[in-house]
Amino acid sequence: MTLGHESDHDVVIDVHHLTKKFDGRAVVRDLSMQVKRGQIYGFLGPNGSGKTTTIRMLCGLLTPDEGTGTCLGYDLRTQTDQIKTQVGYMTQRFSLYQDLSVRENLEFIARIYGIDKPSAAARAAVERLGLTGRENQLAGELSGGWKQRLALGACTLSGPQLLLLDEPTAGVDPKARREFWNEIHALAANGLTVLVSTHYMDEAERCHEIAYIAYGELLARGTVQEVIEQSHLTTFIVSSANGTGLAELTHELTGRAGVDMVAPFGTSLHVSGRDAKALEATIAPYREHKALEWKRSAPSLEDVFIDLMSKSRDNFQ
Amino acid sequence: MTHILPTTAPRRSRGDGFLRKTWAVLIKEFIQLKRDRVSFAMIIMIPLIQLMLFGYAINTNPRDLPTAVLFQEHNDLTRSIVAALQNTRYFKVTEFPANEVELDKLLASGKVLFAIEIPANFERAVRRGDKPAMWVAADATDPVAAGSALGALGMAVQTALAHDRAVPAAQPQMPFEIRSHARYNPAGQTQLNIVPGLVGTILTMTMLVFTALSVTREIERGTMETLLAMPITPIEIMFGKIIPYVFVGFAQASLIIFIGVFLFGVPIIGNLAVLAALSTLFIACNLATGYTFSTVAQNQLQAMQMTLMYFLPNILLSGFMFPFAGMPVWAQWIGEALPLTHYLRIVRSIMLKGSSVSDLHYDAAAMFVLMLVAMAVAVMRFRRTLD
Ligand SMILES: Nc1ncnc2c1ncn2[C@@H]1O[C@H](COP(=O)(O)OP(=O)(O)OP(=O)(O)O)[C@@H](O)[C@H]1O
Numbered sequence: 001m002t003l004g005h006e007s008d009h010d011v012v013i014d015v016h017h018l019t020k021k022f023d024g025r026a027v028v029r030d031l032s033m034q035v036k037r038g039q040i041y042g043f044l045g046p047n048g049s050g051k052t053t054t055i056r057m058l059c060g061l062l063t064p065d066e067g068t069g070t071c072l073g074y075d076l077r078t079q080t081d082q083i084k085t086q087v088g089y090m091t092q093r094f095s096l097y098q099d100l101s102v103r104e105n106l107e108f109i110a111r112i113y114g115i116d117k118p119s120a121a122a123r124a125a126v127e128r129l130g131l132t133g134r135e136n137q138l139a140g141e142l143s144g145g146w147k148q149r150l151a152l153g154a155c156t157l158s159g160p161q162l163l164l165l166d167e168p169t170a171g172v173d174p175k176a177r178r179e180f181w182n183e184i185h186a187l188a189a190n191g192l193t194v195l196v197s198t199h200y201m202d203e204a205e206r207c208h209e210i211a212y213i214a215y216g217e218l219l220a221r222g223t224v225q226e227v228i229e230q231s232h233l234t235t236f237i238v239s240s241a242n243g244t245g246l247a248e249l250t251h252e253l254t255g256r257a258g259v260d261m262v263a264p265f266g267t268s269l270h271v272s273g274r275d276a277k278a279l280e281a282t283i284a285p286y287r288e289h290k291a292l293e294w295k296r297s298a299p300s301l302e303d304v305f306i307d308l309m310s311k312s313r314d315n316f317q
Numbered sequence: 318m319t320h321i322l323p324t325t326a327p328r329r330s331r332g333d334g335f336l337r338k339t340w341a342v343l344i345k346e347f348i349q350l351k352r353d354r355v356s357f358a359m360i361i362m363i364p365l366i367q368l369m370l371f372g373y374a375i376n377t378n379p380r381d382l383p384t385a386v387l388f389q390e391h392n393d394l395t396r397s398i399v400a401a402l403q404n405t406r407y408f409k410v411t412e413f414p415a416n417e418v419e420l421d422k423l424l425a426s427g428k429v430l431f432a433i434e435i436p437a438n439f440e441r442a443v444r445r446g447d448k449p450a451m452w453v454a455a456d457a458t459d460p461v462a463a464g465s466a467l468g469a470l471g472m473a474v475q476t477a478l479a480h481d482r483a484v485p486a487a488q489p490q491m492p493f494e495i496r497s498h499a500r501y502n503p504a505g506q507t508q509l510n511i512v513p514g515l516v517g518t519i520l521t522m523t524m525l526v527f528t529a530l531s532v533t534r535e536i537e538r539g540t541m542e543t544l545l546a547m548p549i550t551p552i553e554i555m556f557g558k559i560i561p562y563v564f565v566g567f568a569q570a571s572l573i574i575f576i577g578v579f580l581f582g583v584p585i586i587g588n589l590a591v592l593a594a595l596s597t598l599f600i601a602c603n604l605a606t607g608y609t610f611s612t613v614a615q616n617q618l619q620a621m622q623m624t625l626m627y628f629l630p631n632i633l634l635s636g637f638m639f640p641f642a643g644m645p646v647w648a649q650w651i652g653e654a655l656p657l658t659h660y661l662r663i664v665r666s667i668m669l670k671g672s673s674v675s676d677l678h679y680d681a682a683a684m685f686v687l688m689l690v691a692m693a694v695a696v697m698r699f700r701r702t703l704d
Pocket residue numbers: 022023027045046047048049050051052053054092703704
């Protein structure tokens with residue numbers, strides 16, 4: 001994972017030690033990452049962790065205070081004009097013109113990118129996106145899901161090399177979300193690179209690689225498998241019939257030596273800790289209980305993220 | 318099976334596409350303006366309302382203006398002069414001060430708009446044909462009222478006196494002289510001056526507001542993020558946002574001038590094409606200024622406040638309200654920096670005096686320079702990132 005020469009054509013995003021400050025407060029700190037061509041790269045992290053800020057630096061909307069990097073081989077500081085012609089950016093908040101119709105929005109974008117026959121291109125996009133019948137509706141009057149779809153259509157209209165999608169599926173129903181991810185995978189198979197931020201664990205698991213950022217710092221990156229392994233977290237799943245006794249157990253285990261996290265999942269409980277020995281010593285007496293069934297398991301991605309977040313908050317404070 | 322991307326990479330036109338991108342923004346702005354009913358109504362209603370207020374309600378037919386008369390002698394002649402004044406219906410003699418000091422006070426306090434003094438031995442002088450002077454001082458802060466009343470004064474009094482035996486009927490000329498003196502507004506502008514002036518002020522007001530909001534609106538609605546993420550330059554955005562309103566301003570100016578000519582009988586003595594060309598320059602100049610505010614302001618409210626702040630000196634120091642030559646030098650300097658000052662000279666000269674381009678090149682050049690300065694500031698101030 002230490003690729004990253006500007007000459008390397010397979011590295012689409014290659015940034016080193018990026019730092020961005022607002023009013024003297026570092027919102028992104030010393031962030032380095034590489035994304036290869038054709039990859040779907042998941043970008044995760046709690047609210048306010050700096051995901052949007054990082055994406056904006058990648059497409060030239062914000063200038064990094066420190067650090068260097070290239071996007072599609074173009075310099076982040078000096079060649080933003082070239083970057084903009086090749087990148088499709090879907091903003092977190094809907095930012096097309098609410099008082100323009102679906103078709104007018106698409107035509108506007110097609111004209112700016114200099115696409116031949118903008119009205120034909122817009123019409124084709126309307127069909128592709130399944131917005132037929134809605135093309136004359138004002139964008140501001142679309143439902144949330146359709147807005148998202150229009151925004152996606154808008155940022156892909158010019159045929160970009162790299163897509164930066166900032167929480168593209170927030171508030172979208174499960175079926176539409178699945179379709180969306182199927183399409184993203186098809187796009188990536190054709191060589192398009194996609195950086196996508198999300199709060200959904202199932203979406204993270206559909207990415208080729210993920211990066212986890214908290215309080216402006218990149219805490220983990222790699223495939224889902226690698227991130228889970230790097231966490232060195234030991235997890236036990238405790239289950240009982242109808243979940244009886246689990247509430248008491250949660251109460252008793254929380255805060256004990258070696259127990260870093262206790263989280264209920266329906267009729268089972270996830271008990272995790274970074275120090276396997278201490279954790280096992282603490283839970284030993286409870287494993288004798290007849291009503292409880294203990295099973296050692298790999299931590300879930302969510303366990304890992306919550307652990308990373310609490311760890312970084314400890315460092316942060 | 319992808320539905321999102323175009324199946325074949327879209328063909329793009331070559332070159333940096335300055336015109337194409339400007340055109341894209343221009344069409345967008347036109348559509349947005351079309352959808353914005355309130356702005357659309359403003360384009361038509363502001364000139365109509367202003368013209369009606371200034372042209373009709375306020376000024377056209379001043380009646381019964383309060384007048385003070387100081388008699389230094391009393392006889393039939395002076396009495397018939399007062400009657401004649403009242404008969405014009407412009408004047409209503411309300412005060413009879415005892416001396417000149419009182420007369421002055423009445424005028425200064427605004428109690429009367431006209432102060433008339435009939436000197437001693439007036440009748441005898443008239444009979445002898447000496448053409449004595451009758452003093453009239455007018456409060457001309459309201460130039461239209463003062464102007465038309467003063468205009469009517471001489472005729473009315475003369476007609477009235479023709480019936481008076483004291484004056485030989487055959488006398489072809491005025492038997493006495495009226496020394497009128499317009500105070501507070503010595504230029505004594507008349508109604509004809511108002512309509513050309515209104516063309517300038519209305520255009521300033523509406524054009525500024527339109528572009529002053531244009532950039533801040535994009536920021537507040539969040540659309541600036543989409544716009545900036547696309548390959549488009551500040552100059553393209555600026556022209557795309559200004560040009561649609563040049564047409565709007567042109568239509569508005571035509572409406573005002575049309576009403577001025579057909580409803581108020583304002584002449585257009587000079588060349589209409591020159592007037593149209595220089596009006597377009599003035600419109601573009603205001604749009605550029607408003608756009609500059611838009612790039613400086615943080616939000617739409619600030620942009621509006623800046624527009625109002627700018628509008629005030631335009632009204633007061635441009636020569637619209639008060640004669641430019643009568644202002645102190647520092648105020649004239651400020652006035653020279655305002656496009657409205659130059660446009661007022663141009664529009665008044667062309668409409669009322671029939672001046673040609675060669676008389677106006679200084680003012681035209683000044684407007685052009687002001688426009689370039691505004692545009693340069695706007696392009697420099699335009700932030701290309703969200704930092
Ligand atoms: N223009 C700005 N000026 C000042 N502070 C900002 C600005 N933009 C972002 N911030 C701050 O930077 C931090 C990171 O914000 P950012 O939007 O990048 O987070 P995020 O990871 O995208 O969060 P979310 O998941 O909620 O979208 C936040 O604390 C935010 O308040």
